[in-house]
Every structure is written in C-alpha cells, then in structure tokens.
Amino acid sequence: MRIAPLQPHELPWQWPRGLLARVRWHLHTPYATVLAAWQGEQLAGLATGWRLNEAACITTLYVQPDAPTVYTALAEALLAALVPDEAPCVVHATPAHVARWTALGFTPHHELLRVGPVRFTAAQQAAVVALEPHHWLAVFRLDRTATGLDRRPLLLEHDYLAQVYEEAGRVRGFLMPLLGQGLIVADAPHVGLELQRWLLPVQPQLLLPATSPALPTLTERSGTRTTEAVCLVRGTLPHHADMLYAEPYGPVDGAWEEE
Numbered sequence: 001m002r003i004a005p006l007q008p009h010e011l012p013w014q015w016p017r018g019l020l021a022r023v024r025w026h027l028h029t030p031y032a033t034v035l036a037a038w039q040g041e042q043l044a045g046l047a048t049g050w051r052l053n054e055a056a057c058i059t060t061l062y063v064q065p066d067a068p069t070v071y072t073a074l075a076e077a078l079l080a081a082l083v084p085d086e087a088p089c090v091v092h093a094t095p096a097h098v099a100r101w102t103a104l105g106f107t108p109h110h111e112l113l114r115v116g117p118v119r120f121t122a123a124q125q126a127a128v129v130a131l132e133p134h135h136w137l138a139v140f141r142l143d144r145t146a147t148g149l150d151r152r153p154l155l156l157e158h159d160y161l162a163q164v165y166e167e168a169g170r171v172r173g174f175l176m177p178l179l180g181q182g183l184i185v186a187d188a189p190h191v192g193l194e195l196q197r198w199l200l201p202v203q204p205q206l207l208l209p210a211t212s213p214a215l216p217t218l219t220e221r222s223g224t225r226t227t228e229a230v231c232l233v234r235g236t237l238p239h240h241a242d243m244l245y246a247e248p249y250g251p252v253d254g255a256w257e258e259e
Contacts, residue, residue, distance in 0.1 A: 003077045006036040012043050022060055023048060033081050037070050047074040049082050053150040055237060056082040058091040061252040075104055088235030094251040098230050106232035110241050114228040116205030119221040123197040131162040138171035146185045148239030163198060165191045175199055180248025181207060189213040192245030199246060207250055209241040
C-alpha cells in the first residue's frame with residue numbers, strides 16, 4: 001500500500017458527491033491536507049484534515065470498502081502530516097469507529113446528536129443582525145472558547161450571510177449558515193435558540209453536542225434524536241462544547257451523499 005498526497009486529477013468522480021466536495025475544498029485550501037491510499041493502481045481511501053496554528057482537525061477518513069488496515073494507515077499518515085509536533089487534534093468518529101481512534105491516543109469527549117426535523121418558530125429577536133467587521137474579534141473569541149481551536153481563517157472564509165446576536169453592544173453569539181451544515185456558537189441558551197430560528201428554515205436538522213442546553217427544547221419540537229458521532233481529542237484542548245448550538249461537521253466517515 002502506498003500513501004501520498006492526492007492530486008486534483010486523481011479525484012475519483014464516481015465516489016459520493018458530498019465526499020468529493022469536501023476533498024475539493026481541502027485541495028484548494030493552503031492550511032489543509034489530502035492524503036490518498038493506493039493499492040497498486042486502485043484508490044483505496046482518502047483522508048483530509050487541516051492545521052491552524054497550534055491545533056488540527058481530521059475531517060475525512062473514507063475507505064472503500066471498509067478495511068481496518070487501510071483506515072489505520074491513513075489515520076497514522078494524516079496525524080504525522082498534521083501534528084508531527086504532537087499538537088492537539090480533534091476528530092468526529094462514528095460510534096463504531098471510536099475504538100480505532102482511542103488506539104491512536106484519542107480520548108472521547110462528548111457525543112454529537114442529530115436532532116430533527118425540528119419544527120421551527122419564526123425568528124423573534126431584533127438583536128440578530130448581519131455580521132459586520134467590528135464584530136469579528138468577539139466572534140473569534142466565542143469560537144475559540146467553544147472549540148478550543150483558533151479557526152480565524154476558516155471563519156473568515158465562510159462569512160457570507162453570517163449573523164450575530166448583539167445585546168447592548170456585546171456580541172453574545174453568531175451563526176454561519178454556510179460553514180458545513182451550519183455553525184452556531186452562543187454564550188447562553190436563549191441566544192443559541194434564537195440563532196437556531198434563523199438556521200432551521202433552511203437546515204431542518206441540527207447536529208449538536210449531547211451536553212447542549214438546547215436539547216430539552218429541541219426534543220419537544222423534533223421527530224428524532226440519534227447519536228451520529230463522538231468527538232475525540234488527542235492532547236490538551238480546553239473547550240466548552242455546551243456553547244455549540246449547531247455543529248457544522250458530522251463524522252469523518254459519514255453519509256456523504258447527504259452533505
């Protein structure tokens with residue numbers, strides 16, 4: 001088996017379209033990495049991730065068909081490429097694959113639940129306004145507090161249609177509807193729930209931590225609630241997942257046709 005960076009002309013066009021969309025973004029993003037596993041001339045799997053400042057995130061690990069040896073080899077190669085200095089790293093894995101990541105030194109932190117479809121009520125607060133340049137420092141601070149990651153370039157890239165919840169001149173939360181399946185960070189339940197009202201008309205299902213204070217309210221207005229992934233962390237990464245009211249990305253080996 002050979003593992004090497006994937007070249008754009010090597011994209012497997014017959015693979016799921018959601019997977020290819022994510023891989024293309026990584027191919028054209030300076031801080032991202034795309035690795036491919038080859039068995040002879042056959043493409044056996046893909047792995048993607050990004051590194052920003054002092055931490056990294058593994059975003060894709062797709063093997064066709066599922067082969068534990070290829071999966072582990074790709075994971076080890078991607079870790080070596082992203083965090084050769086043993087910097088903190090985050091991955092969202094399906095429950096069935098958690099053991100593969102704990103074997104690589106990751107520790108489970110919290111479950112991610114898929115809630116929906118959610119019956120939404122109309123947006124109610126005039127406090128939600130379009131994100132403007134003077135809001136960015138507060139947005140960066142909120143995101144880093146929630147995730148432990150310094151994701152400034154990623155957030156700046158997805159600012160179109162972004163909104164903030166501003167109260168007495170203070171930014172208490174923000175929504176980025178075009179980052180993955182939507183990102184919402186808020187410092188209080190009433191802020192997060194209001195921002196969800198702006199996302200739900202176009203994104204009727206939400207992915208959020210099992211520790212979210214919004215779950216009791218959403219469960220009353222939702223059809224289903226399922227465990228989709230587990231957030232695992234390798235290294236020390238202080239974060240407050242209960243501030244996440246919409247998580248943009250599901251498991252690294254998720255249902256790509258739906259993305």
